[in-house]
Amino acid sequence: MPQLDGRGPDGTGAMTGRRMGRCNPSQTQKTNDEVKRAVAGLVAVVIIGATEIVWNWIREKRLKSGSK
Helix, strand or coil: CCCCCCCCCCCCCCCCCCCCCCCCHHHHHHHHHHHHHHHHHHHHHHHHHHHHHHHHHHHHHHHHHHHC
């Protein structure tokens, strides 16, 4: 939408263009699904990273206490 006013590319109303914009429900649904997948992936990466950090910290503590 050229002016983001919801009137479409020709100013004649929504859904008068190529159905590529925010007014198209199928485009919105795809975008929401993509966002959900991206967030799920990000959460998985954060959990894996935090787990590795904690595991390394525990391992270092065990090595230090065993070497004394």
